[in-house]
Amino acid sequence: MNSYFGLRKTLPYETHFNSNNMLNIKEYNNSIILDLFDIFAYVFYADLNETKDEHSGLVVEIEISVENINTFLGKEYKFEELIHFAVGEEKWKIKFVKSEKEKKIVSNNPDTNTYIFNSISLLSAGLDSLSGACKEIGRNNKTLFVTYRNRAEGTKTGNNFSYLSEISNNKVIKHVEIHKDSEIPVNRYTQRTRSLLFLACALLYADYYGVKEIKIYENGIMSQNPSFDERRGVTKTTHPKTLYMFNEILHSVDVDIKAVNPYQFYTKGQVINEIPAEYRIIIKQTRTCSKSAGITHFAGLKEDKRNCGVCIACTLRKIGIKYFDLDDYDANYYFDDIQIANASSKRYMLHQEKSLKEYYMRFNKEIKSGRIFIYLEGIEEKYYSSTEYLHCLKEMLNQFSLELEKYYE
Numbered sequence: 575m576n577s578y579f580g581l582r583k584t585l586p587y588e589t590h591f592n593s594n595n596m597l598n599i600k601e602y603n604n605s606i607i608l609d610l611f612d613i614f615a616y617v618f619y620a621d622l623n624e625t626k627d628e629h630s631g632l633v634v635e636i637e638i639s640v641e642n643i644n645t646f647l648g649k650e651y652k653f654e655e656l657i658h659f660a661v662g663e664e665k666w667k668i669k670f671v672k673s674e675k676e677k678k679i680v681s682n683n684p685d686t687n688t689y690i691f692n693s694i695s696l697l698s699a700g701l702d703s704l705s706g707a708c709k710e711i712g713r714n715n716k717t718l719f720v721t722y723r724n725r726a727e728g729t730k731t732g733n734n735f736s737y738l739s740e741i742s743n744n745k746v747i748k749h750v751e752i753h754k755d756s757e758i759p760v761n762r763y764t765q766r767t768r769s770l771l772f773l774a775c776a777l778l779y780a781d782y783y784g785v786k787e788i789k790i791y792e793n794g795i796m797s798q799n800p801s802f803d804e805r806r807g808v809t810k811t812t813h814p815k816t817l818y819m820f821n822e823i824l825h826s827v828d829v830d831i832k833a834v835n836p837y838q839f840y841t842k843g844q845v846i847n848e849i850p851a852e853y854r855i856i857i858k859q860t861r862t863c864s865k866s867a868g869i870t871h872f873a874g875l876k877e878d879k880r881n882c883g884v885c886i887a888c889t890l891r892k893i894g895i896k897y898f899d900l901d902d903y904d905a906n907y908y909f910d911d912i913q914i915a916n917a918s919s920k921r922y923m924l925h926q927e928k929s930l931k932e933y934y935m936r937f938n939k940e941i942k943s944g945r946i947f948i949y950l951e952g953i954e955e956k957y958y959s960s961t962e963y964l965h966c967l968k969e970m971l972n973q974f975s976l977e978l979e980k981y982y983e
């Protein structure tokens with residue numbers, strides 16, 4: 575299956591990069607970077623377009639056009655292992671084919687060298703990335719914020735950036751948006767491979783402006799995302815091992831750029847609590863929810879109620895908010911909306927809330943007993959930025975235990 579190229583006569587990079595997001599880059603021709611972008615875009619759109627159920631255990635096969643065929647041949651397994659680990663479910667089979675054209679981007683933008691960046695950070699509609707953006711601003715970094723946006727997020731990410739600019743007195747350096755290709759039909763609402771595409775979006779800028787790190791700010795609890803049920807696979811989209819495997823791929827094709835997560839040892843609560851007081855009014859605008867309005871029972875999710883309040887991501891957010899007494903800053907949740915006329919949806923959500931309570935109670939039990947490390951994957955030093963990683967993980971988990979106890983007391 576080759577869902578992207580089958581539906582589009584262009585390659586992914588051609589539909590995503592244009593004069594609107596190329597800043598002062600007049601011509602860009604590092605075809606290794608464009609190949610990498612295309613690979614992760616193919617994977618992401620194939621995942622959305624895939625009609626099979628994600629728990630089917632089948633192998634997803636995709637064919638990807640790369641210009642540097644000799645560079646990528648023999649490295650298929652690196653991508654397959656990364657994607658398999660990140661999605662936590664079925665296996666992927668990748669076949670590289672030689673692109674018929676040379677990859678390069680020519681924009682109408684003048685190459686005037688106006689921009690100097692010393693930091694690149696992903697900016698999503700979420701809370702963790704808002705908190706990270708505040709860190710970037712607080713350190714006076716010359717940061718380029720990169721956003722990958724789909725329609726479901728509406729204009730809010732843009733607004734987050736506008737709020738950030740306004741509150742920081744325009745200290746925020748620059749923001750680029752790469753838009754989701756709406757021509758590719760979505761048969762499955764999933765975010766499983768989105769982080770990888772998001773990182774791939776930033777590669778071009780990191781390469782062009784000579785920035786060696788791409789920061790993805792995500793709390794360590796969500797990154798670890800342990801499962802206590804062997805039958806159920808879970809996504810590991812920002813797990814330290816996922817970032818490590820991503821970085822290994824870059825290294826293997828001589829790209830000297832790394833993805834890093836400065837919040838790998840922070841709980842969601844600590845991440846939210848890092849947001850300085852003057853920026854906390856933006857918390858209401860952020861979107862944490864993993865549900866989409868395209869999913870039955872969540873059809874009512876919209877701009878003003880964009881967090882369901884019962885999914886794993888929303889629950890983690892509420893746990894963190896409560897521990898640090900930040901309720902006054904939080905968003906209204908769809909679940910709390912008494913206007914939900916659809917009784918079966920309400921029942922579904924109540925059930926979801928109950929099973930997440932069981933999940934988090936179990937999580938806490940395993941932290942307290944010290945058995946939690948049995949359930950964490952990829953506990954190896956090479957995946958972490960610190961040799962003290964075990965100690966740091968323990969500290970984070972103990973903090974999370976306190977947060978859980980306050981929430982479910």
Ligand SMILES: [Zn+2]
Pocket residue numbers: 862863864865881882883884885886887888889
């Ligand atoms: Zn939710």
